[in-house]
Amino acid sequence: MPKSAKPVPKFASEDEERAYWESHDSTEHVDWSKARKVTLPNLKPTTKTISLRLPQHLLDSLKAAANARDVPYQSLIKVWLQEKLQEH
Numbered sequence: 001m002p003k004s005a006k007p008v009p010k011f012a013s014e015d016e017e018r019a020y021w022e023s024h025d026s027t028e029h030v031d032w033s034k035a036r037k038v039t040l041p042n043l044k045p046t047t048k049t050i051s052l053r054l055p056q057h058l059l060d061s062l063k064a065a066a067n068a069r070d071v072p073y074q075s076l077i078k079v080w081l082q083e084k085l086q087e088h
Contacts, residue, residue, distance in 0.1 A: 005029055 008029050011017035054062075066073035
């Protein structure tokens with residue numbers, strides 16, 4: 001922590017803590033220059049729904065390929081897109 005870092009006060013309740021952090025900057029208490037990135041491997045990535053128009057024959061082929069692998073076709077599309085992106 002920097003030399004001028006203030007200790008984080010003890011709070012009687014979550015509401016009290018929330019009120020404190022709404023009016024105080026964490027840089028008063030933490031030396032963020034020493035922060036490190038961490039990996040949280042068990043977090044599920046957020047997803048976004050999109051609309052994608054495909055020719056019927058392409059969709060039929062995707063569904064057949066997914067059925068042969070016993071996976072949902074949307075999951076197969078995601079896997080193939082990810083694989084293709086990793087090639088570049």
